[in-house]
Amino acid sequence: MSNYDVKDLSQAEGGRRRMDWAEREMPVLRSIRERFKKEKPLKGLRVSACLHVTTETANLMVTLQDGGADIVLTASNPLSTQDDVAAALVNQFEIPTFAIKGEDKVTYFKHIRAALEHKPHMTMDDGADLVSSLFFIEMGRFEKLEPSLGAWAKSLSDEERKQMLKNVIGGTEETTTGVIRLKAMEADNILKFPVIAVNDALTKHLFDNRYGTGQSTIDGIIRATNVLLAGKNFVVAGYGWCGRGLASRARGMGALVIVTEIDPMKALEAVMDGFQVMPMEEAAKIGDILCTLTGDINVIDKHHFEVMKDGAIVANSGHFNVEINIPSLAAMSVGEPNLVRPFVEQYTTKDGRKINILGEGRLINLASAEGHPASVMDMSFANQALAAEYMAKNAKTLEKKVYSVPTDIDNEIARLKLEAMGVKIDLLTDEQLKYLNSWEEGT
Numbered sequence: 001m002s003n004y005d006v007k008d009l010s011q012a013e014g015g016r017r018r019m020d021w022a023e024r025e026m027p028v029l030r031s032i033r034e035r036f037k038k039e040k041p042l043k044g045l046r047v048s049a050c051l052h053v054t055t056e057t058a059n060l061m062v063t064l065q066d067g068g069a070d071i072v073l074t075a076s077n078p079l080s081t082q083d084d085v086a087a088a089l090v091n092q093f094e095i096p097t098f099a100i101k102g103e104d105k106v107t108y109f110k111h112i113r114a115a116l117e118h119k120p121h122m123t124m125d126d127g128a129d130l131v132s133s134l135f136f137i138e139m140g141r142f143e144k145l146e147p148s149l150g151a152w153a154k155s156l157s158d159e160e161r162k163q164m165l166k167n168v169i170g171g172t173e174e175t176t177t178g179v180i181r182l183k184a185m186e187a188d189n190i191l192k193f194p195v196i197a198v199n200d201a202l203t204k205h206l207f208d209n210r211y212g213t214g215q216s217t218i219d220g221i222i223r224a225t226n227v228l229l230a231g232k233n234f235v236v237a238g239y240g241w242c243g244r245g246l247a248s249r250a251r252g253m254g255a256l257v258i259v260t261e262i263d264p265m266k267a268l269e270a271v272m273d274g275f276q277v278m279p280m281e282e283a284a285k286i287g288d289i290l291c292t293l294t295g296d297i298n299v300i301d302k303h304h305f306e307v308m309k310d311g312a313i314v315a316n317s318g319h320f321n322v323e324i325n326i327p328s329l330a331a332m333s334v335g336e337p338n339l340v341r342p343f344v345e346q347y348t349t350k351d352g353r354k355i356n357i358l359g360e361g362r363l364i365n366l367a368s369a370e371g372h373p374a375s376v377m378d379m380s381f382a383n384q385a386l387a388a389e390y391m392a393k394n395a396k397t398l399e400k401k402v403y404s405v406p407t408d409i410d411n412e413i414a415r416l417k418l419e420a421m422g423v424k425i426d427l428l429t430d431e432q433l434k435y436l437n438s439w440e441e442g443t
């Protein structure tokens, strides 16, 4: 395999310009990059990253490269790549990048193979596809791999397969779904190196998942459909960090927001935040726009499609394209779906209703829009860069577990972000410090 696979290198100049635009909004990452240039904390480390190939990710890659890492980057979703950015990384930064927007499953896993062939010391995942492939290969569970990746893995000797995993000192994981998968690996005792759950940092999920996904999901739905949100019934499935962000932003645009949940606590929170809460079975009947953000499977299923309104718009912003049961919709439809606009596939049900699925049920904020704004990715990727540095320094002392980002790193990122935004806050006085640490003062 050659050392890159991107759509069109001639797009590199445009990609570079967009990277620079994003970098302006990433002051925290920029300051880390300046320090990495001098200190080279990742010197000699091979890093394989499986991330959404966006302008922000590109700035993270360049930061790691400046820190001394030898990187290969591959896409973490077949629809999330920005081809101009992939071209810029190859052409202007000589970072081997394997990512093409719209790639099929075989190509997606051919690209993961390139990341594995890099023989990483460190993995950087968004959704844990890289790490899970590594484990299936090491365990010889070829049937769990995409067939061509499985065939390649089978062709390796036992020693080569095991060595691939032995090389890895640790990894990082970007998103909720990946962290869930890694914690399941830890529970099953198959995790063989430490992983830092970047998603668990407060400076990640409080901002990226909530404000980033909230805004960019709306952006994706609007870019795909140009639909007016005001006055529409907008169903948000899942009131976690992403769902909260989407619900509040949809309300801000004048939509009538309905939340569906399975967790009583989250449902109660949604009610008290002023949203209607009801089961999907009810919401599906009245929703004009429905969006899943749960990390779960078949949240919108056959029986929901059966009662859906004519013209309903259905999207997903959760990590995998399993939240909407599209095969069940296909089975109850006449003929093939019509691509009525880019990223809008219109299915016609046997009773004549039209149902619009956006972005093949893949994360709509990355499929039809540009993903999260750079300002919020500044914090997420500052966490990634500092987590990689922490792993490089401390991997030997860590167990084969999923770790949170150390609190001092999290707090430092919040401090740097505020400073970059020109926001000052108060400091505790000595008197306040003493008071807050005492029990003797009362009524």
Ligand SMILES: NC(=O)c1ccc[n+]([C@@H]2O[C@H](COP(=O)([O-])OP(=O)(O)OC[C@H]3O[C@@H](n4cnc5c(N)ncnc54)[C@H](O)[C@@H]3O)[C@@H](O)[C@H]2O)c1
Pocket: 175, 176, 177, 178, 205, 208, 209, 213, 237, 238, 239, 240, 241, 242, 243, 260, 261, 262, 263, 266, 293, 294, 295, 296, 299, 317, 318, 319, 320, 363, 364, 365, 366, 372
């Ligand atoms: N689009 C993006 O760019 C982006 C960014 C960050 C995270 N994500 C992904 O979005 C998903 C959600 O992430 P999060 O951080 O909000 O997770 P979270 O755990 O905070 O929230 C998920 C919520 O979904 C609820 N839920 C689960 N099954 C449900 C069902 N059947 N019906 C209704 N609700 C259900 C859970 O109770 C929970 O409240 C994950 O897959 C995550 O990886 C996407």
